[in-house]
Each structure stands twice: as structure tokens, then as C-alpha cells.
Amino acid sequence: MTQAIPTANQAIANLKQAGNATFTALKCKECGAEYELQASHVCELCFGPLEVKYDYNAVRSLVSRETIQAGPNSIWRYRHFLPVATDDVIDVGTGMTPLVRSHRLARRLGLNKLYIKNDAVNMPTLSFKDRVVSVALSRARELGFTTVSCASTGNLANSTAAIAAHAGLDCCVFIPADLEAGKVLGSLIYSPTLMAVKGNYDQVNRLCSEVANTHGWGFVNINLRPYYSEGSKTLGFEVAEQLGWQLPDHVVAPLASGSLFTKIYKGFQEFVEVGLVEGKKVRFSGAQAEGCSPIAEAFKEGRDFIKPVKPNTIAKSIAIGNPADGVYAVEIAQKTGGNIESVTDAEIIEGIKLLAETEGIFTETAGGTTIAVLKKLVEAGKIDPDETTVVYITGNGLKTQEAVQGYVGEPLTIDAKLDSFERALERSRTLDRLEWQQVLV
Numbered sequence: 001m002t003q004a005i006p007t008a009n010q011a012i013a014n015l016k017q018a019g020n021a022t023f024t025a026l027k028c029k030e031c032g033a034e035y036e037l038q039a040s041h042v043c044e045l046c047f048g049p050l051e052v053k054y055d056y057n058a059v060r061s062l063v064s065r066e067t068i069q070a071g072p073n074s075i076w077r078y079r080h081f082l083p084v085a086t087d088d089v090i091d092v093g094t095g096m097t098p099l100v101r102s103h104r105l106a107r108r109l110g111l112n113k114l115y116i117k118n119d120a121v122n123m124p125t126l127s128f129k130d131r132v133v134s135v136a137l138s139r140a141r142e143l144g145f146t147t148v149s150c151a152s153t154g155n156l157a158n159s160t161a162a163i164a165a166h167a168g169l170d171c172c173v174f175i176p177a178d179l180e181a182g183k184v185l186g187s188l189i190y191s192p193t194l195m196a197v198k199g200n201y202d203q204v205n206r207l208c209s210e211v212a213n214t215h216g217w218g219f220v221n222i223n224l225r226p227y228y229s230e231g232s233k234t235l236g237f238e239v240a241e242q243l244g245w246q247l248p249d250h251v252v253a254p255l256a257s258g259s260l261f262t263k264i265y266k267g268f269q270e271f272v273e274v275g276l277v278e279g280k281k282v283r284f285s286g287a288q289a290e291g292c293s294p295i296a297e298a299f300k301e302g303r304d305f306i307k308p309v310k311p312n313t314i315a316k317s318i319a320i321g322n323p324a325d326g327v328y329a330v331e332i333a334q335k336t337g338g339n340i341e342s343v344t345d346a347e348i349i350e351g352i353k354l355l356a357e358t359e360g361i362f363t364e365t366a367g368g369t370t371i372a373v374l375k376k377l378v379e380a381g382k383i384d385p386d387e388t389t390v391v392y393i394t395g396n397g398l399k400t401q402e403a404v405q406g407y408v409g410e411p412l413t414i415d416a417k418l419d420s421f422e423r424a425l426e427r428s429r430t431l432d433r434l435e436w437q438q439v440l441v
Helices: 008-016 056-062 065-069 075-081 104-109 129-142 155-167 181-188 201-215 225-242 259-273 294-301 326-336 345-359 365-379 418-440
Strands: 023-028 050-054 099-101 114-118 147-151 170-176 193-197 250-254 283-289 340-343 389-393
Touching (some): 056 259, 104 114, 155 170, 170 201, 181 193, 193 201
Parallel strands (some): 114 389, 283 340
């Protein structure tokens, strides 16, 4: 499956085919050096990360609230903000997930304006990764790649395998060998080549960098990373649109590499830049598990660098010990007046249960981490009860059932007789009363 890496000239030719493309270059976030629109993610001068540069005057001339609302019910309604040169995009219905106004969870926490952005029901694989992969594979196809790949903690592998299958692209994905069964099965069902690596995510990622250089494949989160990461902006776009074309006051989101966090911020800024929403300061708070919290530790210590750690947490989907965008996440939290907190595995489980029993949303461990941090911030007085707060739920709990097994009770097994049911019902009510008494004590 080895192939030649598409040249920069091919990329430019593809761009010129599209009269309404709005992205113009890749630009280093550190030194500002600009590069052609090829499959590249690191600056040759300072080794800083590359990201997509846009012509916002062109974007402004092409979009309005009305044109966006008339677009497809997917992330591609924001096509002019995304790095795809032609109209030949891979649209599998990704995006436009519910923004749920919370009532019961909000009351439990003492908040008046809490919203839940629920990507646990995103299509096609029930996580926000479907957004970034739809963009990455659309761009990969433009650049001439026929084999795509990724290094993943599970959700990204699911998305890459599924969307590659839809697009007819060859696919080989890499995961740590100890992932949850639901995520392994959630990739295998699409018939990719699945490599389970004996090691943690950071070791998987290092291997994938070597494979990308050797085989010339399109790795969505390596050589295609500048394009891939732009898909996360749509989580910012949708929230602004769903709130009636206005920005929230405060967002709380999970932190793995830090990319999602930074791109939601960028999405808000872009909507302000082209005049779709009025500018305001939005506070950004991030959530990590204590067993893998290098970004939270850097924030607490006021550092402008990340100390890599070895992950040890049930929150495997955000267990990245050496986060590529960690320093940028810290910077955003600092300059917006936000916070970055970490929580224990026990608190993560309680967060999963709390969201499920109050709002009927079953999230995976990343979402449990985010809800637990939300609760922690409220209890510390770091969220104003009257702020419009949006909490991002990025994946579905059906993928990580192992995390809550043994913590959610057992079914009451009964005979097919009324008296057996009545005894069991009384027993369940007695247990409920005892639990409430323990809580009150």
C-alpha cells in the first residue's frame, strides 16, 4: 500500500481548480513562516506546528447567516471556513449535533444557563472525531492520497476506518493494544488493517511518524494534521449558531492533545472576524484526568512548557502524555480567565453517572472527566451561576462500558410471578431509601 507523497504543485493545482477556495497557505504558529498547501505539519525553520491560513475577506464575501442556514445539515454548511479546495467533500452527515439546554443537571449544580453540546450522538461513529476525519479525508483525497491512516486512542480509529470505507480509501489504523473492546470492535467492523501496538499512545504516535515517512500514506493526525484539526472549529461554529448567533460566556471541554480546545477558540474568533457574531470574551476551561494531566499541571504551575507524563487512567481517549497543543491550551485558558483542572478516576465515573441520571446522556470517560471538572469548578466558585456555560461531551459511553461496570448496580432477577415482582420492587425502594440516607448523612 506504499504510495508517493503528493507534491506541493499538485496541491496548488487542486486549489486553483476551485474558484471559491478561501485557504491560501500553511503558516507556522511560532515563527510565521508560510508554506505551500501540501501534506506537511512541521515548520522547517523552527519546528513549530503548521496551521491553515485563510483569506477572511474572501470568506466574508461568500458567507452570511442566511447562506449557512441554507446549507447542508452537517459540518459542510461551514465549508468556506474549512480547508477543502473543491465542492467534492465527504459528507456523511457529520455535525449539527444537539445543543441541549440542561435543567436537571443545572439544578443539581446550581447553574441557571447550562448547555450540553452532545457529540455522543455524532455521525457516523458517535464522537467528535467524525468532524476532523471528514475534513482530513476530504483534503487527503484532493491531495491524491489513496491510503489513509492515524494514530489513535480509539475514537479517531473508529472515525478514520468508517469514513475511509464510505469514501473507498484504503485504511490502516494504529491503536494501543489495551484499548476498550467497544473501540476495537468499532474499528474492525469497517475492515481496515488494524495495528494494535504494545505501548501507550505516545509510542503509537512515534511509530506512525516513521510509517508516514516510509510509506507516504495520509496520516490524518500527522502529515495531514493542519487540515484535520480545522474540523474541530465546527464545534465552535455550531454552538454560536445554536445559541442564536451569539457566543457563550464560558466553555468547558476535555483536553487530550489540546487541539480541540484551541480550535473551538479559533472558530469563535473566525465568526467574529467575518461579522457573523458580536465579539466578546469567552472563558475557556479544560478538563483532564489526574492520571494523565500534563496540561493541567503546566497551568497550575504557570509554566509555558509541558512536562510529558506516562498515562495511567481509565480515561484512555484523552490519555496523551505529550500533548502537541498543550502549551497553546494553557495560553488560551490564561488569557481568557479560564481554568484547567484534573479529576480522579473515581470522580470520572461519578461524572458519567451524574450526566446519565440527570440528562439521559451516556458519555464515555472523556465526557465523565469534563462533567466532573465542571462540578469541581462550580464548587470552587469558578463558574458564575448566571453565565451561559457550554460543556462539550465528545464521545458515547457505549464505547467504554468497562469503565462503569460494577458501579451502576445489577438487574433484579425475578420469577415470572407477581409476588416475585412485588418483593423485588419493595427491596429496590428500600435500597433507594438507604442510599438517600447515606447521602444526607
